[in-house]
Amino acid sequence: MLLAPDLPGPLLKLLALFFWALAIATATAFIVHPIWLPENISLNGVDVDQQLNLTLCIAGAAFVIAHMLLGLFLWRFGGKQAGRALYWHESHRMETAWTVVTAVIFVGLGLQGSRVWAREYLTDPPANAMTIEVTGQQFAWNFRYPGPDGKFGRTRPDKVDDSEGNYIGLDDGDPAGTDDITTQNVIAIPVNRPIQLIIRSRDVLHSFFVPVLRFKQDAVPGMGIPVHFTATKTGEYEVACAELCGMQHYKMRARFLVMTDTDFNAWLKSRSQ
């Protein structure tokens, strides 16, 4: 009987215990979650978190059930010797059942998630949204407010001059640009007001990632990609770069300030000199 006699069954029981312990420990870690997403401060983020939790529950259930069954079968049938194993080829009823059930759950999840996505990305920003332009560069974030005239001035690549602080190449020949306010590595926004960002890059790919807002958007040279959101809580947060952009990718940080309207106006004013 070749190797069969000295194949220890107990080891399979141990593996069963391992799978059960893994399932329980992991599930516990996700339920207790000493580390979790940072708090959400975005209006849309509420839906995102809800969908995330729903999906986590379903994924977690699949994970736990699968490991429980795996352990159970190993425990029961591991190292069994007497008689013959079951000669069992298929069962159409069972196969149809689990195929249909999984298909319904998975596709259902997809449709549900798509609704959240559509609400966030397939809608236009509200008419009163304030527009701010974001431009990534190696390795800093530039922000631009249109100023009192509400219009952004023209930019030209050949006007870019880092030593003069013209990081985005603002063209001084365009009157619309004279009142534009630019900042580097700090962005402030008023709380509870819809904001639209136009995300650009002047060199390679970057990705504008604000964990508390629950989204990130790649900055692509040659494109201005719009995203909109509403922040609901004041405070100071961080913007990270989430797309590999070179050696200092890990340092590409900006401060993200959410302020009351009055604070914001004062801040903007202090910047416009």
Next chain:
Amino acid sequence: MMNSGLASENWNGGGSPYAVGHKKLGMWLFLVSDSLTFGSLLISCMYARTASSNWPTPFPMWPSIAFASLMTFCLLTSSLTMAFAVAASKRGDRAAAVKFILLTILGGVAFLVLHAREWLHLIDEGVRPWSNPWGSPLFGASFFGLTGLHMFHVFSGVVYLGVIALGTRNGKRSHEDVEVCGLYWHFVDLVWMFIFPLIYLMSVSPK
């Protein structure tokens, strides 16, 4: 070898279940794969074209399109002679097969020579992979990229044909080899039938 335990609809091993030999099947698979390589390049070039507002249309009917049509004619004719070569080799007429393969090579070489002239002509006019006098620099990039890869295929095909012609003459190559080589050659021809309209005909100058 047929055994009682073997249901008759079961496959009996050996040769080729789908009546294609290894070499032919292998070549077909290669061509499927290769068409995807060309496909990715063609799609990229079309993507660049639709994304550019200033895609140039520099080819006048005369002489550019006429010249390219002549090249197309060479290639088409060589496909025809290749078909004759395959037919001849099927009849077992090795001498005729070799003759037609040589004619095919001639067509291929003529295409290459004309194409090289076309390249030189465009380079002379100032077309570079990174710029051209008329508009989007990707025009030159697409042109050289696509036709370059295609020329490389034609060139390899000419060498391949040469090997097959030699082998057929001294009886070392079978009919299948000729047929498989023919598949490759027709494919190269077919690819040109995509490149010609996409690169040339879609860029005919309006004047």
Next chain:
Amino acid sequence: MSSHASTSHSTGHAAPQGFIRKYVFSTDHKVIGIQYIFLGLFSAILGTALSMMMRLRLAWPGSQFPLLEHIFPTGFPGGVMSPEFYLAVLTIHGTIMVFFLLTTVPLSGFGNYILPIQIGARDMAFPVLNMLSYWTTVVALMVLMASMFVEGGAPISGWTAYPPLSALGKIAGPGLGAGQTLWIASIAIFCLASLLTALNFITTTLNMRAAGMSLMRMPLTVWAWFTASTVALLAFPVLLGGGILLLLDRLAGTSFFLASGMVVSGKVMTNSGGSPILWQHLFWFFGHPEVYIIILPGMGITSHIISTFSRKPIFAYKAMVAAIFAIGFIGFIVWGHHMFASGMSPLVGMVFSVLTLTVGVPSAIKVFNWLATLWGGHIRCTASMLYALGFVSFFVTGGVTGLLLAQPAIDVYFHDTYFVVAHFHIIMGLAAVFSIFAALHFWFPKMFGRYMSETLGKVHFWITITGVYSIFIPMHFLGMAGAPRRYAQFTEFAYLSKLQPLTIHISWAAFVVGAAQLILLFNIFRSMRWGKRAPDNAWEATTLEWVIPSPPPHDNFGDMEPVVYRGPYEFSVPGAKADFILQTEQEVEGGE
């Protein structure tokens, strides 16, 4: 390979003589298979060593490692690993693991050795092409290694090589000069080798089956290799095309992937008209199918081994074949799920999302069928079986996180964070690597005529499975907290600094796992010489490779013309003499 040389005359497949023809430029699929496996082993050692270096820097970013400075004087100036060197290590780690370990070993390695035997063939359809493909792969690996040592530094743009970073050249920073060019060249060469191998596998499977080996009697391993090859045949050329364009951008000054108006390092670029997103489409059109090229052979191997050691027919053979096909097919239309945050149209993202979730269905079916195969079995506890069970566990754990990533609303949070890193290490790094371990222990007796040590195998199994789970389950929490990947350190951000203790824990676990791989190495080399001798049918299994001697003679079947009478997993047939019936056995006592 000598003891059975005597049986291999008569059929015209005379074994080649001389060391070079026999072991170096051999056209024997078995030798080539073993060559691929050792190439993969070498790559795995390198890739693992690199991952340990990454863990060093991530846990202790500012610390000095004078020893490493000796080995990499430019990478560790003053003994501290520089951030660009971190990125270079990351790039080579990812590339080596994905291409040179997981594409070569499960498919080209074990597929080469086992597939022809399992269908009753004496070799591949194109033995010379097979040899050329192998040596082309070696060239690709050498070019990749060279990229680490050229002027200007090793490539740093990750295994996905997104332009513009990868297309701009030296001007965009260190590591983007000649090293990056060689990286692309290496991948292009690898594509060529892989698609030729795929072509060979498909032709062999279609044309060279023995009498009676109808499609529905093929072992699931053969189905998996066949499907993975088909996917490879259609996916690699697209990467090849993309690679050609990227090389043109770098070397010929074209702008396929470069937009207008870029200012890089203070210099206004003259490029115009191209799109960086185009590369992402080309890369992921290949890249997603690629992950199935990696996992499908693992699924085949797992099915095969679970059935064998449960002493039961695989549950729902037909559904398994259908699922393999469905995964391979749907895999081609989901690539956009890597690009939810790329600037692609949100509507398109929605379509990709639903398609991606659909591909989970055949995957789940496979899991159900594996479980059903275990039910009522006589499960034998071999090291090989343990690894196969580990595969199932990893596949589930890594697969269910795919459900989160597949939804754009959630993925725009998780994209490019450690949550993704955890996802793909578990489902790709570990599931597929465990299928290699399983396959190695399973077929080693066939390849070398000797068993691997079961005890060492089990010790290695236990340390590795506990270790990797303690690396990668915590890693999900880094992603939850929003830690971006490809960061050389987490100390620059307030919200990331507090993750440092967890990072250190992960590193320690990684070192333990890394060290445990030495057990495997020792086991492999020890067993080749001193392992317990194995009989022809080492595991009382049913498929054709167990009919012939171990190791098999040069032409596999010698004087025998294999004829197949039944399906591949006839275990525990009621009334039969033994609890397994070989595919070549004609008479069945009792009956089915």
